[in-house]
Amino acid sequence: MTRQTPATLTMLQELIASPSVSSTAEVLDQSNLEVINRLHGWLSDLGFECEVMMLPGEEGRKANLIATLGQGPGGLVLSGHTDTVPCNPELWQSDPFTLTERDNRFYGLGTCDMKGFFALAIEAARSFDATQFKQPLIILATADEESSMSGARALVEAGRPLARAAVIGEPTSLRPIRMHKGIMMEAVRIEGRSGHSSDPALGHNALDAMHGVLSELIGLRKELAQQYHNSDFSVSIPTLNLGCIHGGDNPNRICGRCELEFDLRPLPGMSLDGLRNMISERLHPLGAKYGVELKSYPLFLGVPPFETAKDSELVQMVEKLTGHSAQAVAFATEAPFLQALGMDTIVMGPGSIEQAHQPDEFLALDQIQPTIELLKTLIGRYCL
Numbered sequence: 001m002t003r004q005t006p007a008t009l010t011m012l013q014e015l016i017a018s019p020s021v022s023s024t025a026e027v028l029d030q031s032n033l034e035v036i037n038r039l040h041g042w043l044s045d046l047g048f049e050c051e052v053m054m055l056p057g058e059e060g061r062k063a064n065l066i067a068t069l070g071q072g073p074g075g076l077v078l079s080g081h082t083d084t085v086p087c088n089p090e091l092w093q094s095d096p097f098t099l100t101e102r103d104n105r106f107y108g109l110g111t112c113d114m115k116g117f118f119a120l121a122i123e124a125a126r127s128f129d130a131t132q133f134k135q136p137l138i139i140l141a142t143a144d145e146e147s148s149m150s151g152a153r154a155l156v157e158a159g160r161p162l163a164r165a166a167v168i169g170e171p172t173s174l175r176p177i178r179m180h181k182g183i184m185m186e187a188v189r190i191e192g193r194s195g196h197s198s199d200p201a202l203g204h205n206a207l208d209a210m211h212g213v214l215s216e217l218i219g220l221r222k223e224l225a226q227q228y229h230n231s232d233f234s235v236s237i238p239t240l241n242l243g244c245i246h247g248g249d250n251p252n253r254i255c256g257r258c259e260l261e262f263d264l265r266p267l268p269g270m271s272l273d274g275l276r277n278m279i280s281e282r283l284h285p286l287g288a289k290y291g292v293e294l295k296s297y298p299l300f301l302g303v304p305p306f307e308t309a310k311d312s313e314l315v316q317m318v319e320k321l322t323g324h325s326a327q328a329v330a331f332a333t334e335a336p337f338l339q340a341l342g343m344d345t346i347v348m349g350p351g352s353i354e355q356a357h358q359p360d361e362f363l364a365l366d367q368i369q370p371t372i373e374l375l376k377t378l379i380g381r382y383c384l
């Protein structure tokens with residue numbers, strides 16, 4: 001006997017009331033297990049086979065959930081991340097962890113980005129019976145999308161889940177997205193030697209060497225912009241932003257040490273490793289030229305760019321169903337990781353990215369029923 005799962009509203013309330021902030025700042029970072037356990041309970045009651053995948057090194061704190069209804073080859077993955085960004089409760093009009101309805105909106109941290117999606121996916125799933133399915137429906141819940149994407153990386157490592165198609169319910173106002181840029185955040189550290197400024201021969205100036213680094217990176221930026229272009233993006237070229245620099249201490253000392261951090265947003269078709277090689281090849285000769293030790297390294301593993309072909313089955317299907325042609329967005333998602341598992345992948349979910357990552361995040365009530373209907377149609381197409 002399967003038990004009744006709670007109403008959509010109750011699920012939304014409980015998901016929002018289960019804090020699951022992920023952050024690269026250790027003091028802010030929280031476990032996502034409360035959300036995973038709730039989803040596990042509801043999905044098991046609906047007859048889903050549930051597997052909790054603890055993240056390596058984070059056992060008992062962070063996990064993915066792979067919940068599968070039905071069997072067979074192919075099938076559909078409905079995917080979301082269980083974590084949220086940190087928030088500033090003092091800037092909110094209502095408690096971010098209490099689902100609050102006003103002005104035809106549900107307010108709360110994670111309503112649109114994106115715990116709310118799980119309640120709607122479960123609502124869509126419960127109108128089906130596993131015995132009807134020829135191909136499985138998989139509800140996938142990941143950890144740490146907002147910080148390291150380590151949940152998605154663990155899935156790629158494990159080679160699971162596998163299905164024919166995957167829809168990631170990030171807030172896109174229900175418009176299909178088939179492309180985004182990647183993200184790299186990199187650093188360059190230069191160790192020179194300090195000395196009295198009156199005689200340059202007394203040291204090796206790290207700031208002089210950094211000037212060489214900056215020229216190389218600006219040169220690389222120009223070359224990449226000439227070489228790569230994709231007019232589907234509002235910023236149609238790959239970008240390289242010089243973000244911060246720290247070095248030296250006093251005008252009358254030769255600068256002994258200097259560090260630079262920059263980000264690079266590659267277009268689909270560009271590889272993160274290829275870019276890293278290109279950067280280190282260009283910067284390497286500067287060490288000898290300036291007599292300094294120079295090292296370039298990633299600040300995090302990076303997110304690859306993502307593109308699903310315009311003529312893919314899933315893209316064609318959702319374009320017809322929504323009446324919107326698939327677009328590109330400026331934010332990064334777990335899509336390249338699910339795609340790496342071999343699934344036809346798009347990003348499409350309720351709520352707007354404009355409300356994400358800020359005080360008074362909300363999900364408009366008029367997004368809810370269309371989302372449930374759209375997901376039901378997709379489940380029907382892929383699983384029946």
Ligand SMILES: [Zn+2]
Binds near residue numbers: 081113114145171
């Ligand atoms: Zn998100």
